[in-house]
Amino acid sequence: MFARLPGWARQHLAALRILLVFTVVVGLAYPLAILAVAQLPGLRDRADGSIVTDAAGRPVGSSLIGQSFTDATGRPVADYFQSRPSAAGDGYDPTSTSASNLGPEDVVDTFDDPRTSTDDESRQSLLTQVCARSRAVGEADGVDGRRPYCTVRGVGAVLAVYHAGPGFSGRVTKVVSVNELCPQRPFLVTYGGVPVTCRTLTDDIAAGQRVLIRGDAPARPAVPADAVTASGSGLDPQISTAYADVQVARVARARGLPAARVRSLVEAHTSGRALGFLGEPVVNVLNQPRLGVRLAAAAELGRPDLVDLVER
Known part of the structure; x- marks a missing residue:
């Protein structure tokens, strides 16, 4: 047929x-x-999402996706080990997984100029983000939060140095602290014998020679790198053992536990290198319910703003 x-x-x-x-x-x-x-x-x-539950058996997240342990105002809660920063959406958004795509050359902040646009165009450089995070961790955990090329206020220590000659030759005529908007007092008084001024919205920063000031920060910062930089996916729930060690004293103090007890729990929940040689040992902060932390049920998984923190 x-x-x-x-x-x-x-x-x-x-x-x-x-x-x-x-x-x-x-x-x-x-x-x-x-x-x-x-x-x-x-x-x-694992197929069901590696769901983490609290002491009452209620789902509070996934051990594959990080989340922020903050209160209603966005401030970190002292009782919890804090995750590394996230650039995925508003933070740990699995529908917007991404990195910041900012590199080591991104050291100059952008300030909003209401004369040119009605939109807020301000943006922190990667350097200032790292400086601000390091300072915040240092204050929260009682460690030295200083980092090279950061001011004590937590912004990038960057100068725009202007010269009298063509290019960057000749005597220095003007020096501007590019990440400190007036009337902020500059982190440095003078440079090359010239007073350092704060930045105004009319300053042509690109015309000056960019100079980074290292400062007196230790060569090896007390705040580890994963505490101040986001992961490539923005979803990693793990932190380094170094970052966990920094937080032990704070968590122990907030929960009224001996620091040795909290440290032993961290060690018990530390994962070694993949295949024995790849990467570094890490601690999964989403396993905090298994460390004795109790979270209330969330309306949506992986959304820290919908998680209600309750006492143990």
């Missing part, structure tokens, strides 16, 4: 049969087979 059909019709029927076969195999059989395998013992928890 099909032999009597025109060639184009036979081709369409063959394509339809292939479509039906692949729909059954790829669209039904394969997903059901994978679902069945995922329900095997040892795999089911």
Whole structure:
């Protein structure tokens, strides 16, 4: 019967049969087979999202996705080990996973100029973000938050140095602290014998020679790098053991526990290097409910703004 059909019709029927076969195999059989395998013992928890629950068995997040442990005003809660920063959406948004895409050359802040736009165009440079985070961690955890090329106020210590000659030659005529907007007092009094001034919105920063001032910060900052930089995905729930160690004293003090006890719990929940040699040992902060931390149920997983923190 099909032999009597025109060639184009036979081709369409063959394509339809292939479509039906692949729909059954790829669209039904394969997903059901994978679902069945995922329900095997040892795999089911991961397949279901690696959900973390509190002491009452209520879901509070996923051990695969980080979240912020903050109060209603956005301030870090002292009772909890804090996660590393996140550049994914408003923070740890799995629908907007990303990095900041800012590099080491991003050291100059942008200040909003209401004369040119009604939108807020202000933006912190990567350097200032790192400086501000390091200072905040230092204050919260009682450690030295100073970092090279950061001011004591927590912004990038960057100068724009203007010269009398062409390019960057000749005597210095003007020096501006590019990340300190007037009337802020500059972090440095003079440079090259010239007084340092705060930045105004009319300063042409690009015309000056960019100079970073290292300052007197220790060569190896007390605040580790993962405490001040976001991960590539913005979703990592792990922090380094160095960052966990920095937070032990604060968490122990806030919970009324001996620091040695909290440190032993951290060590018990530390994961070693992948395959024994890849990466560094890390601590998953989403496992805090297993460290004795109790969280109330959240309306949506992975949304720290919807998580209600309650006492243990």
